[in-house]
Amino acid sequence: MDQRTDSERRQDAAPGREAKPAIGQARKPQAWADWMTRRRRAVLTIAALIIAVIVAVVVWWVNVSGYESTDDAFIDARTVSISSQVSAAIVDVPVTDNQLVEAGAVLLRLDERDYKAAFDQATANLANINAQITAQQARIEQAEKQAAESQASLVFAEQQEQRYTELVNKGAVTVEQAQQYASGLRQAQANFSAAQANAIATHKQLPVIEAQREQAKAQLEQAEANLSRTVVTAPEAGRVTQLTAAKGNYAAVGQALMMFVPLKVWVTANFKETQMRAIKPGDPVSIEVDAYPHLKLKGHVDSVQAGSGTAFSLLPAENATGNYVKIVQRVPVKIVFDQPPDVLLGPGMSVVPTVRTR
Secondary structure (H helix, E strand, C coil): CCCCCHHHHHHHHCCCCCCCCCCCCCCHHHHHHHHHHHCHHHHHHHHHHHHHHHHHHHHHHHHHHCEEECCCEEEECCCEEEEECCCEEEEECCCCCCCEECCCCEEEEECCHHHHHHHHHHHHHHHHHHHHHHHHHHHHHHHHHHHHHHHHHHHHHHHHHHHHHHHHHHCCCCHHHHHHHHHHHHHHHHHHHHHHHHHHHHHHHHHHHHHHHHHHHHHHHHHHHHHHCCEEECCCCEEEECCCCCCCCEECECCEEEEEEECCCEEEEEEEHHHCCCCCCCCEEEEEECCEEEEEEEEEEEEECCCCHHHHCCCCCCCCCCCCCCCCCEEEEEEEECCCCCCCCCCCCEEEEEEECC
């Protein structure tokens, strides 16, 4: 029997209302759906986080696997030790410490008086020898003319001797006259031989004097070179460092007077040998300089040294003796800047290069 009140029966029968499930019907599917509906936002959030983490890991792996970096890297340059090539007193030092100079700028001047005197003496000696050569050429010309004159006299004496020999055979002249012309012929022959010998001698003296001229030229060039070395100039644009030269000091040959750092610098990065399989010349490089933490410079790999750094050290390791312990070696890589840096970079400054290998 239906025990419900009239009001309850009216509510059940009212149009637009869903009938309540009967007692004992299963409510589990509806409860799961309600739970999923209530937690849909949380589920979507967790799924989005998982996807973001996966994407981040993939991006990180792609980026990390395509780059090689090292903190064992430094600015490098071919520094020049400025020294004197001649011995002399220092008379002027027109530069100061850390000064930027252009190529050909005067770094110091030495006392040139002794070398100027040697240059003047060598110049005068060469001029004297040139004058001797001119005089010797005149002597050669004179000797050749004398030889030609003697030859003409010899020809005339031969003709005269032949003519008087024929006349004496005919009885037209005396024997004494024929003998005189025969004697004249012998004298003409002797004069011609002497003239020829003189011409040959004067010719042979010319190469000797010319050799002396070449020697004088060499002495002049040496004197000129020594004189030019009294002024020491910058080999290229760069900065003066470790200046020890001072006016009044005496500079000996080979004595270091200052160090010179050219403006052209690069990076020497010592990568582990396990990193070298992907690094090749031409790879782009991002360069961070410790002195300028907010500055990122661009460059590229120029070359890779053919061998590890320890192989070219002063005392290379000898692995064939003692107990061997394997150590990962470092290979120097030369990295050049794409554009000259607009900041002061000097040898030994620390940098961190990152090579993009793909």
